[in-house]
Amino acid sequence: MDQKSRIHTPAEKNVTFPVEGREDGHGYLKKSEGAKFGVIVIQEWWGLNQNMVTMTDLFASKGYHAIAPDIYRGKVAQDMEQAGHLLNGLYWEGAVKDIAGASRFLQSLGCKKVGVTGFCMGGALAIAAISAFPDLIHASAPFYGVPDLNTFSLANIKGAIRGHFGETDAYKGFSAPEDGKRLEDEGAKHGKDVKVKIWPGAGHAFMNVDRPDAYNADVATKALDEVAEFFNATFSE
DSSP: OOHHHHHHSBOOOOEEEOOTTSSOEEEEEEOOTTOOEEEEEEOOTTBSBHHHHHHHHHHHHTTSEEEEEOTTSSOBOSSHHHHHHHHHTOOHHHHHHHHHHHHHHHHHTTOSEEEEEEETHHHHHHHHHHHHOTTTOOEEEEESOOOOTTTSOGGGOOSEEEEEEETTOOOTTTTSHHHHHHHHHHHHHTTOOEEEEEETTOOTTTTOTTOTTTOOHHHHHHHHHHHHHHHHHHHTO
16 A cells, blocks of 8 residues: 555544543554553544554554544545545534543553644644543643644643644644744643644654655654653653
């Protein structure tokens, strides 16, 4: 399967979990033997695709039970126009409920604490989730995405946030370097543990191995290691 096909091919979902106030959620789960902690991996605007399977497997290889919930509930975009429609039509309140359901599911597997990470739209949802469900999401590591911070206030969070943004990301108002700084400043305003790293030479989607136009292998490797170190340090507190 080529890189473009992996982006537009739905993941093979292997788990179902309850979601409060909604129909059951579905997703892709990768367990790690002996894991005490869990990580929720949130998709880009494309949907739960084969690329997210790879990313979820990477987090499981770091020693976590990892789950990628299907935020679009069965839909995967076949082009940028369709991805834009799916993102614009996203029911954010329902999406964060799905993430909360995924956290409860990981806890049912024995995970003592659960973190969330995500990319682009998923990065914004990783922030939204720790705001909406601060007792279920213990740490958040968003990549290049910031939600409406009036709707999902950082005043609500209890755990730490470590954001990752690209120096050359041009999506102003959502994921540009100044948006990362805005996130950090908003956390400081509320006295929260929110820090952001701007990766030199990296643009939007620098973590996506199936987008050679955007992927930055060196930065992606270092960023993944930093996120794992952050989760390990936070979960051991």
